[in-house]
Amino acid sequence: MIGNVGSRRRMVLAGVVLLIGSLILCSLSFAAETGHGADRTGDLLDLLYRFINFALMVIILYVVLKKVNIKALLASRSEELKTRLAELRTGKEEAERKYKDLEKRLREFEQSREGIIEQFRAEGLAEKNRLIAEAEERVKQIFDQAETAVQREIESAKDRLRREMIGLAAENAEKILANAVTDRDQNRLVDEFIERLGKGH
Known part of the structure:
Protein backbone atom coordinates (compact mmCIF):
# COMPACT_ATOMS: atom_id res chain seq x y z
CA MET A 1 0.00 0.00 0.00
CA ILE A 2 2.77 2.43 0.97
CA GLY A 3 4.90 1.47 -2.08
CA ASN A 4 1.87 1.95 -4.34
CA VAL A 5 1.26 5.43 -2.93
CA GLY A 6 4.96 6.29 -3.38
CA SER A 7 4.95 5.26 -7.06
CA ARG A 8 1.78 7.28 -7.64
CA ARG A 9 3.40 10.31 -6.11
CA ARG A 10 6.41 9.90 -8.39
CA MET A 11 4.09 9.68 -11.39
CA VAL A 12 2.25 12.84 -10.37
CA LEU A 13 5.57 14.59 -9.86
CA ALA A 14 6.74 13.48 -13.33
CA GLY A 15 3.50 14.78 -14.87
CA VAL A 16 3.91 18.13 -13.15
CA VAL A 17 7.53 18.36 -14.35
CA LEU A 18 6.45 17.55 -17.94
CA LEU A 19 3.69 20.14 -17.78
CA ILE A 20 6.09 22.81 -16.53
CA GLY A 21 8.65 21.83 -19.19
CA SER A 22 6.02 22.05 -21.93
CA LEU A 23 4.92 25.46 -20.74
CA ILE A 24 8.53 26.66 -20.75
CA LEU A 25 9.04 25.37 -24.31
CA CYS A 26 5.84 27.05 -25.47
CA SER A 27 6.83 30.34 -23.94
CA LEU A 28 10.32 30.13 -25.50
CA SER A 29 8.93 29.41 -28.94
CA PHE A 30 6.42 32.23 -28.56
CA ALA A 31 9.18 34.60 -27.48
CA ALA A 32 11.31 33.56 -30.45
CA GLU A 33 8.44 34.26 -32.83
CA THR A 34 7.66 37.67 -31.48
CA GLY A 35 11.33 38.62 -31.65
CA HIS A 36 11.46 38.49 -35.50
CA GLY A 37 9.35 41.53 -35.86
CA ALA A 38 7.45 41.96 -39.11
CA ASP A 39 8.22 38.62 -40.79
CA ARG A 40 4.94 36.68 -40.61
CA THR A 41 5.54 34.08 -43.32
CA GLY A 42 5.53 31.08 -41.09
CA ASP A 43 2.45 31.95 -39.03
CA LEU A 44 0.55 28.85 -40.06
CA LEU A 45 3.56 26.66 -39.52
CA ASP A 46 4.13 28.28 -36.14
CA LEU A 47 0.50 27.78 -35.23
CA LEU A 48 0.79 24.13 -36.25
CA TYR A 49 3.89 23.68 -34.07
CA ARG A 50 2.14 25.29 -31.15
CA PHE A 51 -0.91 23.13 -31.63
CA ILE A 52 1.23 19.97 -31.85
CA ASN A 53 3.17 21.08 -28.78
CA PHE A 54 -0.05 21.72 -26.87
CA ALA A 55 -1.57 18.42 -28.04
CA LEU A 56 1.55 16.51 -26.95
CA MET A 57 1.43 18.22 -23.60
CA VAL A 58 -2.26 17.32 -23.14
CA ILE A 59 -1.62 13.70 -24.22
CA ILE A 60 1.36 13.34 -21.89
CA LEU A 61 -0.59 14.90 -19.05
CA TYR A 62 -3.55 12.60 -19.75
CA VAL A 63 -1.33 9.49 -19.86
CA VAL A 64 0.44 10.46 -16.66
CA LEU A 65 -2.80 11.24 -14.86
CA LYS A 66 -4.37 8.01 -16.13
CA LYS A 67 -1.42 5.98 -14.88
CA VAL A 68 -1.50 7.77 -11.59
CA ASN A 69 -5.26 7.21 -11.29
CA ILE A 70 -6.14 10.30 -9.29
CA LYS A 71 -9.48 8.89 -8.19
CA ALA A 72 -7.82 5.80 -6.75
CA LEU A 73 -5.15 7.94 -5.12
CA LEU A 74 -7.74 10.24 -3.57
CA ALA A 75 -9.92 7.27 -2.59
CA SER A 76 -6.90 5.55 -1.04
CA ARG A 77 -5.96 8.68 0.85
CA SER A 78 -9.58 9.10 1.93
CA GLU A 79 -9.64 5.50 3.18
CA GLU A 80 -6.37 6.07 5.03
CA LEU A 81 -7.83 9.15 6.67
CA LYS A 82 -11.04 7.31 7.55
CA THR A 83 -9.06 4.41 9.00
CA ARG A 84 -6.84 6.77 10.94
CA LEU A 85 -9.89 8.70 12.17
CA ALA A 86 -11.57 5.45 13.24
CA GLU A 87 -8.37 4.41 15.04
CA LEU A 88 -8.23 7.78 16.77
CA ARG A 89 -11.89 7.50 17.79
CA THR A 90 -11.30 3.98 19.07
CA GLY A 91 -8.20 5.17 20.92
CA LYS A 92 -10.14 8.08 22.39
CA GLU A 93 -12.97 5.79 23.50
CA GLU A 94 -10.45 3.35 24.97
CA ALA A 95 -8.68 6.20 26.78
CA GLU A 96 -12.02 7.50 28.12
CA ARG A 97 -12.97 3.99 29.24
CA LYS A 98 -9.61 3.56 30.99
CA TYR A 99 -9.98 6.99 32.58
CA LYS A 100 -13.45 6.13 33.90
CA ASP A 101 -12.17 2.76 35.11
CA LEU A 102 -9.29 4.47 36.92
CA GLU A 103 -11.68 7.01 38.45
CA LYS A 104 -13.94 4.19 39.64
CA ARG A 105 -11.01 2.25 41.09
CA LEU A 106 -9.75 5.41 42.79
CA ILE A 117 -8.65 3.17 58.67
CA GLU A 118 -11.91 2.90 60.62
CA GLN A 119 -11.31 -0.82 61.19
CA PHE A 120 -7.76 -0.18 62.43
CA ARG A 121 -9.06 2.61 64.65
CA ALA A 122 -11.71 0.29 66.16
CA GLU A 123 -9.19 -2.54 66.59
CA GLY A 124 -6.71 -0.13 68.20
CA LEU A 125 -9.37 1.14 70.60
CA ALA A 126 -10.38 -2.44 71.50
CA GLU A 127 -6.72 -3.37 72.04
CA LYS A 128 -6.21 -0.26 74.17
CA ASN A 129 -9.24 -1.12 76.31
CA ARG A 130 -8.05 -4.73 76.64
CA LEU A 131 -4.56 -3.61 77.70
CA ILE A 132 -6.02 -1.14 80.21
CA ALA A 133 -8.28 -3.87 81.66
CA GLU A 134 -5.33 -6.26 81.90
CA ALA A 135 -3.20 -3.58 83.56
CA GLU A 136 -5.97 -2.76 86.04
CA GLU A 137 -6.39 -6.47 86.84
CA ARG A 138 -2.64 -6.85 87.31
CA VAL A 139 -2.51 -3.77 89.56
CA LYS A 140 -5.39 -5.19 91.62
CA GLN A 141 -3.54 -8.51 91.95
CA ILE A 142 -0.36 -6.71 92.98
CA PHE A 143 -2.28 -4.66 95.58
CA ASP A 144 -3.98 -7.81 96.89
CA GLN A 145 -0.65 -9.63 97.12
CA ALA A 146 0.95 -6.62 98.79
CA GLU A 147 -1.93 -6.34 101.27
CA THR A 148 -1.67 -10.06 102.08
CA ALA A 149 2.09 -9.75 102.52
CA VAL A 150 1.62 -6.68 104.75
CA GLN A 151 -0.99 -8.52 106.86
CA ARG A 152 1.38 -11.48 107.27
CA GLU A 153 4.21 -9.14 108.24
CA ILE A 154 1.93 -7.37 110.73
CA GLU A 155 0.85 -10.69 112.28
CA SER A 156 4.46 -11.87 112.39
CA ALA A 157 5.53 -8.58 113.98
CA LYS A 158 2.68 -8.87 116.53
CA ASP A 159 3.79 -12.43 117.40
CA ARG A 160 7.39 -11.32 117.82
CA LEU A 161 6.27 -8.35 119.89
CA ARG A 162 4.10 -10.61 122.12
CA ARG A 163 6.97 -13.02 122.64
CA GLU A 164 9.31 -10.17 123.43
CA MET A 165 6.76 -8.63 125.80
CA ILE A 166 6.18 -11.97 127.53
CA GLY A 167 9.93 -12.47 127.82
CA LEU A 168 10.38 -8.96 129.17
CA ALA A 169 7.43 -9.37 131.55
CA ALA A 170 8.86 -12.65 132.82
CA GLU A 171 12.27 -11.07 133.31
CA ASN A 172 10.72 -8.09 135.07
CA ALA A 173 8.55 -10.35 137.23
CA GLU A 174 11.57 -12.43 138.10
CA LYS A 175 13.50 -9.32 139.02
CA ILE A 176 10.60 -8.00 141.05
CA LEU A 177 10.15 -11.31 142.79
CA ALA A 178 13.85 -11.68 143.34
CA ASN A 179 14.02 -8.27 144.94
CA ALA A 180 10.80 -8.60 146.92
CA VAL A 181 11.16 -12.15 148.23
CA THR A 182 13.59 -12.64 151.06
CA ASP A 183 15.08 -15.89 152.39
CA ARG A 184 12.36 -16.15 154.94
CA ASP A 185 9.68 -15.69 152.25
CA GLN A 186 11.34 -18.37 150.19
CA ASN A 187 11.35 -20.81 153.13
CA ARG A 188 7.72 -20.04 153.84
CA LEU A 189 6.78 -20.58 150.17
CA VAL A 190 8.63 -23.90 150.15
CA ASP A 191 6.87 -24.99 153.33
CA GLU A 192 3.48 -24.05 151.95
CA PHE A 193 4.22 -25.96 148.82
CA ILE A 194 5.19 -29.05 150.76
CA GLU A 195 2.05 -28.80 152.89
CA ARG A 196 -0.12 -28.62 149.82
CA LEU A 197 1.61 -31.63 148.43
CA GLY A 198 1.09 -33.47 151.67
CA LYS A 199 -2.59 -32.60 151.80
CA GLY A 200 -3.05 -33.65 148.28
CA HIS A 201 -1.80 -37.18 149.07
Missing part, protein backbone atom coordinates in the same frame (compact mmCIF):
# COMPACT_ATOMS: atom_id res chain seq x y z
CA ARG A 107 -13.17 6.00 44.38
CA GLU A 108 -13.31 2.36 45.50
CA PHE A 109 -9.80 2.68 46.91
CA GLU A 110 -10.78 5.83 48.82
CA GLN A 111 -13.83 4.05 50.25
CA SER A 112 -11.85 0.94 51.17
CA ARG A 113 -9.09 3.13 52.64
CA GLU A 114 -11.63 4.86 54.87
CA GLY A 115 -13.03 1.46 55.89
CA ILE A 116 -9.56 0.09 56.64
Whole structure:
Protein backbone atom coordinates (compact mmCIF):
# COMPACT_ATOMS: atom_id res chain seq x y z
CA MET A 1 0.00 0.00 0.00
CA ILE A 2 2.77 2.43 0.97
CA GLY A 3 4.90 1.47 -2.08
CA ASN A 4 1.87 1.95 -4.34
CA VAL A 5 1.26 5.43 -2.93
CA GLY A 6 4.96 6.29 -3.38
CA SER A 7 4.95 5.26 -7.06
CA ARG A 8 1.78 7.28 -7.64
CA ARG A 9 3.40 10.31 -6.11
CA ARG A 10 6.41 9.90 -8.39
CA MET A 11 4.09 9.68 -11.39
CA VAL A 12 2.25 12.84 -10.37
CA LEU A 13 5.57 14.59 -9.86
CA ALA A 14 6.74 13.48 -13.33
CA GLY A 15 3.50 14.78 -14.87
CA VAL A 16 3.91 18.13 -13.15
CA VAL A 17 7.53 18.36 -14.35
CA LEU A 18 6.45 17.55 -17.94
CA LEU A 19 3.69 20.14 -17.78
CA ILE A 20 6.09 22.81 -16.53
CA GLY A 21 8.65 21.83 -19.19
CA SER A 22 6.02 22.05 -21.93
CA LEU A 23 4.92 25.46 -20.74
CA ILE A 24 8.53 26.66 -20.75
CA LEU A 25 9.04 25.37 -24.31
CA CYS A 26 5.84 27.05 -25.47
CA SER A 27 6.83 30.34 -23.94
CA LEU A 28 10.32 30.13 -25.50
CA SER A 29 8.93 29.41 -28.94
CA PHE A 30 6.42 32.23 -28.56
CA ALA A 31 9.18 34.60 -27.48
CA ALA A 32 11.31 33.56 -30.45
CA GLU A 33 8.44 34.26 -32.83
CA THR A 34 7.66 37.67 -31.48
CA GLY A 35 11.33 38.62 -31.65
CA HIS A 36 11.46 38.49 -35.50
CA GLY A 37 9.35 41.53 -35.86
CA ALA A 38 7.45 41.96 -39.11
CA ASP A 39 8.22 38.62 -40.79
CA ARG A 40 4.94 36.68 -40.61
CA THR A 41 5.54 34.08 -43.32
CA GLY A 42 5.53 31.08 -41.09
CA ASP A 43 2.45 31.95 -39.03
CA LEU A 44 0.55 28.85 -40.06
CA LEU A 45 3.56 26.66 -39.52
CA ASP A 46 4.13 28.28 -36.14
CA LEU A 47 0.50 27.78 -35.23
CA LEU A 48 0.79 24.13 -36.25
CA TYR A 49 3.89 23.68 -34.07
CA ARG A 50 2.14 25.29 -31.15
CA PHE A 51 -0.91 23.13 -31.63
CA ILE A 52 1.23 19.97 -31.85
CA ASN A 53 3.17 21.08 -28.78
CA PHE A 54 -0.05 21.72 -26.87
CA ALA A 55 -1.57 18.42 -28.04
CA LEU A 56 1.55 16.51 -26.95
CA MET A 57 1.43 18.22 -23.60
CA VAL A 58 -2.26 17.32 -23.14
CA ILE A 59 -1.62 13.70 -24.22
CA ILE A 60 1.36 13.34 -21.89
CA LEU A 61 -0.59 14.90 -19.05
CA TYR A 62 -3.55 12.60 -19.75
CA VAL A 63 -1.33 9.49 -19.86
CA VAL A 64 0.44 10.46 -16.66
CA LEU A 65 -2.80 11.24 -14.86
CA LYS A 66 -4.37 8.01 -16.13
CA LYS A 67 -1.42 5.98 -14.88
CA VAL A 68 -1.50 7.77 -11.59
CA ASN A 69 -5.26 7.21 -11.29
CA ILE A 70 -6.14 10.30 -9.29
CA LYS A 71 -9.48 8.89 -8.19
CA ALA A 72 -7.82 5.80 -6.75
CA LEU A 73 -5.15 7.94 -5.12
CA LEU A 74 -7.74 10.24 -3.57
CA ALA A 75 -9.92 7.27 -2.59
CA SER A 76 -6.90 5.55 -1.04
CA ARG A 77 -5.96 8.68 0.85
CA SER A 78 -9.58 9.10 1.93
CA GLU A 79 -9.64 5.50 3.18
CA GLU A 80 -6.37 6.07 5.03
CA LEU A 81 -7.83 9.15 6.67
CA LYS A 82 -11.04 7.31 7.55
CA THR A 83 -9.06 4.41 9.00
CA ARG A 84 -6.84 6.77 10.94
CA LEU A 85 -9.89 8.70 12.17
CA ALA A 86 -11.57 5.45 13.24
CA GLU A 87 -8.37 4.41 15.04
CA LEU A 88 -8.23 7.78 16.77
CA ARG A 89 -11.89 7.50 17.79
CA THR A 90 -11.30 3.98 19.07
CA GLY A 91 -8.20 5.17 20.92
CA LYS A 92 -10.14 8.08 22.39
CA GLU A 93 -12.97 5.79 23.50
CA GLU A 94 -10.45 3.35 24.97
CA ALA A 95 -8.68 6.20 26.78
CA GLU A 96 -12.02 7.50 28.12
CA ARG A 97 -12.97 3.99 29.24
CA LYS A 98 -9.61 3.56 30.99
CA TYR A 99 -9.98 6.99 32.58
CA LYS A 100 -13.45 6.13 33.90
CA ASP A 101 -12.17 2.76 35.11
CA LEU A 102 -9.29 4.47 36.92
CA GLU A 103 -11.68 7.01 38.45
CA LYS A 104 -13.94 4.19 39.64
CA ARG A 105 -11.01 2.25 41.09
CA LEU A 106 -9.75 5.41 42.79
CA ARG A 107 -13.17 6.00 44.38
CA GLU A 108 -13.31 2.36 45.50
CA PHE A 109 -9.80 2.68 46.91
CA GLU A 110 -10.78 5.83 48.82
CA GLN A 111 -13.83 4.05 50.25
CA SER A 112 -11.85 0.94 51.17
CA ARG A 113 -9.09 3.13 52.64
CA GLU A 114 -11.63 4.86 54.87
CA GLY A 115 -13.03 1.46 55.89
CA ILE A 116 -9.56 0.09 56.64
CA ILE A 117 -8.65 3.17 58.67
CA GLU A 118 -11.91 2.90 60.62
CA GLN A 119 -11.31 -0.82 61.19
CA PHE A 120 -7.76 -0.18 62.43
CA ARG A 121 -9.06 2.61 64.65
CA ALA A 122 -11.71 0.29 66.16
CA GLU A 123 -9.19 -2.54 66.59
CA GLY A 124 -6.71 -0.13 68.20
CA LEU A 125 -9.37 1.14 70.60
CA ALA A 126 -10.38 -2.44 71.50
CA GLU A 127 -6.72 -3.37 72.04
CA LYS A 128 -6.21 -0.26 74.17
CA ASN A 129 -9.24 -1.12 76.31
CA ARG A 130 -8.05 -4.73 76.64
CA LEU A 131 -4.56 -3.61 77.70
CA ILE A 132 -6.02 -1.14 80.21
CA ALA A 133 -8.28 -3.87 81.66
CA GLU A 134 -5.33 -6.26 81.90
CA ALA A 135 -3.20 -3.58 83.56
CA GLU A 136 -5.97 -2.76 86.04
CA GLU A 137 -6.39 -6.47 86.84
CA ARG A 138 -2.64 -6.85 87.31
CA VAL A 139 -2.51 -3.77 89.56
CA LYS A 140 -5.39 -5.19 91.62
CA GLN A 141 -3.54 -8.51 91.95
CA ILE A 142 -0.36 -6.71 92.98
CA PHE A 143 -2.28 -4.66 95.58
CA ASP A 144 -3.98 -7.81 96.89
CA GLN A 145 -0.65 -9.63 97.12
CA ALA A 146 0.95 -6.62 98.79
CA GLU A 147 -1.93 -6.34 101.27
CA THR A 148 -1.67 -10.06 102.08
CA ALA A 149 2.09 -9.75 102.52
CA VAL A 150 1.62 -6.68 104.75
CA GLN A 151 -0.99 -8.52 106.86
CA ARG A 152 1.38 -11.48 107.27
CA GLU A 153 4.21 -9.14 108.24
CA ILE A 154 1.93 -7.37 110.73
CA GLU A 155 0.85 -10.69 112.28
CA SER A 156 4.46 -11.87 112.39
CA ALA A 157 5.53 -8.58 113.98
CA LYS A 158 2.68 -8.87 116.53
CA ASP A 159 3.79 -12.43 117.40
CA ARG A 160 7.39 -11.32 117.82
CA LEU A 161 6.27 -8.35 119.89
CA ARG A 162 4.10 -10.61 122.12
CA ARG A 163 6.97 -13.02 122.64
CA GLU A 164 9.31 -10.17 123.43
CA MET A 165 6.76 -8.63 125.80
CA ILE A 166 6.18 -11.97 127.53
CA GLY A 167 9.93 -12.47 127.82
CA LEU A 168 10.38 -8.96 129.17
CA ALA A 169 7.43 -9.37 131.55
CA ALA A 170 8.86 -12.65 132.82
CA GLU A 171 12.27 -11.07 133.31
CA ASN A 172 10.72 -8.09 135.07
CA ALA A 173 8.55 -10.35 137.23
CA GLU A 174 11.57 -12.43 138.10
CA LYS A 175 13.50 -9.32 139.02
CA ILE A 176 10.60 -8.00 141.05
CA LEU A 177 10.15 -11.31 142.79
CA ALA A 178 13.85 -11.68 143.34
CA ASN A 179 14.02 -8.27 144.94
CA ALA A 180 10.80 -8.60 146.92
CA VAL A 181 11.16 -12.15 148.23
CA THR A 182 13.59 -12.64 151.06
CA ASP A 183 15.08 -15.89 152.39
CA ARG A 184 12.36 -16.15 154.94
CA ASP A 185 9.68 -15.69 152.25
CA GLN A 186 11.34 -18.37 150.19
CA ASN A 187 11.35 -20.81 153.13
CA ARG A 188 7.72 -20.04 153.84
CA LEU A 189 6.78 -20.58 150.17
CA VAL A 190 8.63 -23.90 150.15
CA ASP A 191 6.87 -24.99 153.33
CA GLU A 192 3.48 -24.05 151.95
CA PHE A 193 4.22 -25.96 148.82
CA ILE A 194 5.19 -29.05 150.76
CA GLU A 195 2.05 -28.80 152.89
CA ARG A 196 -0.12 -28.62 149.82
CA LEU A 197 1.61 -31.63 148.43
CA GLY A 198 1.09 -33.47 151.67
CA LYS A 199 -2.59 -32.60 151.80
CA GLY A 200 -3.05 -33.65 148.28
CA HIS A 201 -1.80 -37.18 149.07
